[in-house]
Amino acid sequence: MHTNAYFIIIITVALIVLLAIPLGKYIAQVFTSGKWSFDKVFNPIEKTIFKLGGIDTSIEMNWKLQLKALLWMNLIWFLIALFVLMNMSWLPLNPDANPSMSLDLAFNTAVSFITNTNLQHYSGETAMSYLGQMTLMLWQFISAGCGIAIAIYVFKLMSQQQEKISSNFYVLFVKANLRILLPLSIIVASVLVFSGTPMTFNGKDVVASLEGEEMHVSRGPVAAFVAIKQLGTNGGGFFGPNSSHPFENPSLLTNVVENVCILLIPIALVIAFGQLTGRKKHATMIFMTMMVGFIMLLLPAISAEMSGNPLIGQMNIDQQYGNMEGKEVRFGSGPSALWAVSTTCTSNGSVNAMHDSMMPITGLVTLTGMMINGFFGGVGVGFLNFYVFIILAVFVSGLMVGRTPEFLGKKIEPREMKIAVLITLLHPFLILTGSALASYIYMNHPDQTSGWLNNPGYHGYTEMLYEFTSSSANNGSGFEGLGDNTPFWNYACGIVMLLARYLPIMGPVMIAGLLASKKSIPEGPGTLKTDTPTFGVMVFLIIVIVSALSFFPALTLGPIAEHFSIY
């Protein structure tokens, strides 16, 4: 059984890397000016879109205009989302007659989807009309497209041939959606449909159960929804149980396909970075650092899940399939651990098993993956997070070799440091103050918080810590077991998601913009090379130290305490 699991895990990881390389090259092609394959298909559509949108593609944008375009576009889509979610009951495409959302839930959901978080404090089958689901599906494209567009712009600023990449945010955004996300989604959705995932606008199906009772089975345009959910590191499920639901993830095959999709674009973007900027050695350094980090989180999770829970072992229950609590039998414990680490490292957030039921070590690594949020990370934004870590690493290591620090020939000075430090501070600030606030309210107002936690003690605390970590990492997965559809959780997580999405986009873009406008210093023999394994180790250490140091006490009282009390 174990060999099977290992086989699936190795095949999945190998498949991800093998597919990401050509995809990365394709992405680079899409954003490089010139004639390319598929132009015949896409050019006319693009032209129509630009014409309809009144977009002048020749307008060049600097970093300030880029951010302005991004923020305005997101604000408008946010308001539309809010409107739809709060008025679903009377709007069309609502065959199951589901209700509209309350303001706090709609706020949370709208924020959650525009920020690429897809934290869901609702269950799709009972809380959403098909119009609502379709709107959410559209945002999964928009938020992922924004991530890609802004990352490409940062690539442009770091590139050696900047003029080859457009600096118009709308051009980058439309291309990302039309030429990358849409075709990939169609392919993945087709695989899902053939595997049995529903794709229909009809309402609930009525079937007779074995007992002869009438059963109402929810369905809808699921396949399309799931495809972009996985590809865009969104993770918002059509149904409440997300990808553990048999309609969202029917078989082991779809499980592998969806798991590949989780990591595909984040890795491909690193490859595209090397292609677009002409800095292939840098891309290799970044890829290797991220991959090592990913694997170091993956191994303990696989080992913990596959060896089972000692408390269950003490009850003389056979655990040859590992820790199967909260897992789907068709996937097994090993591949579920791979999924759990993939989805948390990339800020995807879709789940195929209940993280609440995983071993404390797995809880620890999934939390760590989200706290670091840069071992591949979300589509586009993962790279930006990593970029900030690079800046910090450059600063410290530059000093260590006796030069004022510089990255790609640009000096790092107080202004860039200020931004980098603030962005690094933001994540621990949001997570720690959030969970501290929740702990405080829980302890001091027991009357209002009775429905919050499924579990007492460390595990209960981990549920709250996980919720804020997931929000701040724009991940969206839930540890579950948390009664989170209350105004406190809806608003608190909503605010955290907003801050944690836009500030970490603005920061790196500002740094890259400021650096790009500086005089370039030619590389000499005394310059610290930032594309070497040594520097990769340095970045890795900075990431580990910064995250370990800021989150260690919080993790000690959660999964670490739980782990030591089990073993």
Add this chain to the structure above:
Amino acid sequence: MKTQSLFGSSEMLGGALKESFVKLHPMRMFRNPIMFTVEICTMVMLVVCIWILMGESSQGSFAYNFSLFLILFITLLFANFAEAIAEARGKAQANSLRKTREETPATLVTGEKISSAQLNLGDEFVVHAGEIIPADGEIIEGIATIDESAITGESAPVIREGGGDRSSVTGGTKVLSDRIVVRVTTMPGESFLDKMIALVEGASRQKTPNEIALTILLAGFTLVFLIVCITLKPIADFASTPITIASFISLFVCLIPTTIGGLLSAIGIAGMDRALKANVITKSGKAVETAGDIDVLLLDKTGTITIGNRKATKFYPAFGVDERNFLKAVVMSSMSDETPEGKSIIELAGAPIIQLENPVFVKFSAETRCSGVDANGVRIRKGATDAIKRLCEKAGNNFPEDVAMKVRDISQNGGTPLVVSENENVIGVIELQDIIKPGINERFARLKRMGIKTVMVTGDNPLTAKYIAERAGVDDFIAEAKPEDKMNYIKKEQAQGRLIAMMGDGTNDAPALAQADVGVAMNSGTQAAKEAGNMVDLDNDPTKLIEVVEIGKQLLMTRGTLTTFSIANDVAKYFAIIPALFMVSIPALQSLNVMRLTSPESAILSAVIFNAVVIPALIPLALRGVKYRPIGASALLRRNLLVYGAGGIVVPFMGIKVIDLLISLCL
């Protein structure tokens, strides 16, 4: 012995100790955000101690709390002491230079005798042989030999003369011969030394951009840990784990980067101090830092790469000219030539002095570029090839082919040809050779390994320049250089983003000195040159730039490595304090107590004590600086990561364990 020389005299030590207390003033601590938060923590601990004395029982024993208060207080003193001792050393260095020039009598040109302290900008004073020059200034009249050993330590006297590039005199030096009139060029209290002392004392010490950026990073870490500690309170309450104020404060103080925070300003001052020790006065801390980043070094050939004087090494008579006649002409032409080259020609010829009848000597001038003598009925000239060629061709004589070839040969071999003519006929060539300074090759090789490009500036023709550049191991050269060529070269390199350092002394060097990123003016140079540069070298040693570059690199490296060390220390401190905080209420977390520390109290005390003693333990390193090794940036990073990163993780594990053992023995 080592520490003694490092901390200086006991007097200096006492002064620094006193200063450590003075610096506790919150307004002064505020400049250093990290240590300022420690000061606040210390005050909180004091309040807690008083609270316990008033009967509070939830915060642990008074002895425990009070010892924590004491340790924090000592931590502050240690950090202040680091800064104070660095300042004291710098001041002592500067004072020993300044002492010589205080209270020297000065005689104004009007004859009035006043004290040097009363001299004002623009005053003119007279100095005679045997007197001490009372203030920095410029010679406006006369020439004198001056003993500058008080400043430079160099015993050989130097010649200073009004009007030229060597007109500058320094207060405190002694006139050995003649009489000079000097105009005061600096305001009292504003000499370079005064400026340097102010820089070291902190009154005018400004943080450099790099120091600011590092402080931002450190402040960031401090803020993170502030968040970590504050949010831990409700989280610990949730886990029903009460944490005392003392524990929170210990956790916070141990985690914030106090080590580098406490040593940061000491490192900066020590950098300037090391420069001063190398007899270089820096006008700002930034200049020292910039020196570490230098990409290109402009060096004058003469005096830097070659020993000042060329020597005659061979005579080549022209085809058909008798060698003895040629020698005779050569000796005649050089008899009045007092230059070292001239003397070396006579030496090489080894011929007896020839009696000259009614000699008319022709002095060398920049226009004619030749010198010679009219005597015994012949006109003998020697000079640059083109000058003699013009002279002969004007008289209708050809320039012989074999001499032209010889001239080329000599040039290609790095020599300087000196063509000799008799009655406007070319009769031969003298070969002069440059003597490259011994050991200069190794210095350039070292610079190359540091990643610095060296450029030689010379008035020689390109062929000679190329030969010398190759032999000395210089990367590039500017031949037949005019003053503006230096400037153009600097501008060209700067346009490509490179940082340039140069050394100069003359007034015509001033614009280039100002333009260069690091301009080191020689102390013997003109006031204009000294004003234009951002450093002054008291030794007038052209190779000093190499040391300055290393001092700059050391400064940045010391900052970087100590930051890494400080942050890496946190890992061990976490493993000491975190189990100590939670062990009582969550016994399972005993597994995290990897160091097996005796009790929660001793664990916390050990971590805080380690945190305090590591500051004085690192003061010697901060003052001396981390040694720079030109082994390439990546190798250097690997090395420093291993020593200070890995070391920073391991050392505190051992240190905290040892302190814990000592504490458990004592109690």
